[in-house]
């Protein structure tokens with residue numbers, strides 16, 4: 304998807320305009336309803352898809368909350384205590400609409416290899432050795448679904 | 458004969474004095490290995506360690522995967538970033554108090570550092 308392999312898209316650091324959020328939200332509900340009616344993508348088995356959000360959420364609350372926050376809003380305990388003081392790039396806020404459009408393979412790569420290997424913050428650790436590829440798939444699914452969850456539940 | 462033993466005594470006293478000054482004046486560097494996702498000092502797994510103010514901890518990764526050691530304690534707040542096997546990074550503790558040391562990749566890793 305990204306021909307400049309290893310390079311994170313620059314929009315990663317751009318926050319979408321707050322004004323456009325409700326429109327996005329409505330659209331998201333529609334997509335969610337539509338996708339629920341559609342059969343599961345052929346690449347994924349039913350067992351994989353079932354409970355994937357919950358599995359991702361559980362992994363997230365174990366490995367990612369301290370930075371990305373318990374609401375996935377980028378306000379983990381490390382942010383206030385350390386990253387703001389260091390004036391370094393803050394952990395991403397996954398409730399932002401942009402994250403549902405992030406290609407799965409891009410998110411997968413960053414979680415596997417860490418930020419430093421993708422020209423992002425060195426404080427985003429590599430999880431490729433600690434977590435299985437399937438674990439990371441679940442996390443990617445969770446991240447991409449998070450904006451929807453927040454859009455529906457204001 | 459008498460002067461010779463006196464000289465020896467003086468010599469010994471000098472060596473002891475020199476040793477004492479190195480102990481008090483020179484802060485120690487203690488190696489803390491990360492091994493099997495635990496903290497290891499001199500071959501023993503530790504969950505707490507006591508050091509003196511001015512001492513340095515050298516966090517050395519002895520596992521074939523990354524660790525990312527950090528602390529959010531008021532005493533010393535730091536994040537060493539992720540580093541692979543064989544690499545090490547140091548943190549010097551200048552003030553007395555307690556610091557909790559964790560790993561950003563492995564939530565089960567935890568160690569308390571008491572600085573006297």
Ligand SMILES: [Cu+2]
Pocket residue numbers: 491494523524525560561562563566
């Ligand atoms: Cu670790």
